[in-house]
Amino acid sequence: MGPSRGSLVATVAVLHLLLLAPSMAAAFNYADALAKSIIFFEGQRSGKLPPGNRMPWRADSGLADGAQYNVDLVGGYYDAGDNLKFGLPMAFSTTMLAWSVADFGKFMGAELPNARAAVRWGADYLLKAATATPGALYVQVGEPGRDHACWERPEDMDTPRSVYRVDANKPGSDVAGETAAALAASSIAFRRSDPAYASRLLHAAMEVFDFADRHRGSYSDSLSSEVCPFYCSYSGYHDELLWAASWLHRASNNASYMTYVEAYGMQLGAGDDDYSFSWDDKRVGTKVLLSRGFLRRKLQGLQLYKAHSDSYICSLVPGTSSFQAGQYTPGGLIYKEGESNMQYVTTATFLLLAYSKYLKSSGATVSCGGGVVSPADLVALAKRQVDYILGKNPAGRSYMVGFGARYPERAHHRGASMPSVRAHPGRIGCDAGFQYLHAGAANPNVLVGAVLGGPDSRDGFDDDRGNYAQSEPATYINAPLVGALAFFAGTTRK
Secondary structure, eight states: OOOOHHHHHHHHHHHHHHHHOOOOBOSSOHHHHHHHHHHHHHHSBOBSOOTTOSOTTOOOBOTTTTGGGTOOOOOOBOOSSSSOEEHHHHHHHHHHHHHHHHHHGGGOGGGHHHHHHHHHHHHHHHHHHHHSSTTEEEEEESOHHHHHTOOOOTTTOOSOOOEEEEESSSOOHHHHHHHHHHHHHHHHHTTTTOHHHHHHHHHHHHHHHHHHHHSOOOHHHHHGGGTTTTSOOTTOSHHHHHHHHHHHHHHHOOHHHHHHHHHHTTTTTTTOOOOOOOSSOOHHHHHHHHHHHHHHHOOGGGHHHHHHHHHHHHHHSTTSTTOOGGGBOTTSOBOOOSTTTHHHHHHHHHHHHHHHHHHHHHTOOEEETTEEEOHHHHHHHHHHHHHHHHTOSTTOOOSBTTSSSSOOSOOSOHHHHSOOTTTOOSOOOTTTTHHHHSOOSOOSSOOTTOBBSOOOTTSOOOOOTTOHHHHOBOHHHHHHHHHHHHHHHHHSBO
16 A cells, blocks of 8 residues: 555655755855865876876876777776776766856865866866767777776776777767767866867867767667666667757857757757756756756747756655655655665756756746745755765765765775775785775775765665665766855855
8 A cells, every 4th residue: 555645745744844944054064075076086087197186095097098999098087986987977977077167166266276177187088089080989998897807906907998989880979969068068167267278179079069960879779788788878869969969059159059959959858857867868957958048048949948947846846746755765865766876866956056046047936836946945955965965864974985074984996995006016906806895894095075876765875895886986976066065165154
């Protein structure tokens, strides 16, 4: 038997108090959390590390990536706790870092140069991947099966560094579209501080988008088991094409991209309601991004996107007619699915704040059936998610490594779980490393700022390195959180 109407009403009432209680007092040191969320990306760097890299236990790695194919693919980010470079999540992480700088950079203070450096590390790699070979885009370095069969520090890895690409014969409009979005968004992040670099990024973004649109197809079909089931494009490629065109319009103000949006939007998913935003599915993010054009510039062709953005927001807000109570844990955390759920928390939190900003700038509100939700309500809901991550939750635990008095100590992460090359200069081989995966001790290296996969649907969390669904960090978890933390660092009363 399902829950009674009375119990559902009570649940919604409790969530309403839990999620929307008005308070802009500082529950945490958001500036410290912001700084640490950016430092995390320095722990994920591949390639030749610059002087002053703030994860002192990391060293150079992947210095020959691409060499056997006569292409330079050194650099970029490892996606999570392994030693692979996957183009789709890396590009999405770069897009979200760049969006964070573009919309919330003014709140970052002294951390703005560090945030831009995080964007540049990803954008530099994507530039190489997009321009190394005409008519091709390099989308992955490393063999997932072989890499996952080893537990090695990135500095030691000796698994095959095979290179995968998409081209006219093996299309990948999804990964190419996201790469175009990342380069376009990054150009906005550098528009004032480095105009020449921004121009290079924008030009490359236009070229990659043209390639993605002209040679349509999913990279999951073209590359099959090399990218699946790890980062399959389950949503297809339509969402990335619309997402990329939207970013190119914002970055270039070229009317041709708005013409593209208006002509092909419905074909590419503009009429779909969707309730999660991730490295795979860009539909909700695109709608919020395009709503900015309607709200700020009164572009009437974009009114549909505002209506769909409202629908998404209303599903998150207790008390509205379309509220989905089942997508929260009892403690108030957004919950979508068991594996790496925190990625959906941070993307939703970012969208709440970005949409709140766009609404406030035009004096607009969210229309939820017969009710109205204000920008301040969205900020309150976003703050509750951020505070949960930082420690205001039933367990009293921070889910950001290195932040607060109590945080996870056994992140599922090869480099963090093993002695550093400075502490143990000798090589630790593929099989020998598994003793560290299965050890009960805390990680010897603190992966500062990493937000892990997070608790289950009942707010339970097992600080177990082997439980990757809950204990693995990822760049696409942290990237949206950078913008959210910047907002609260800059606007919350001390």
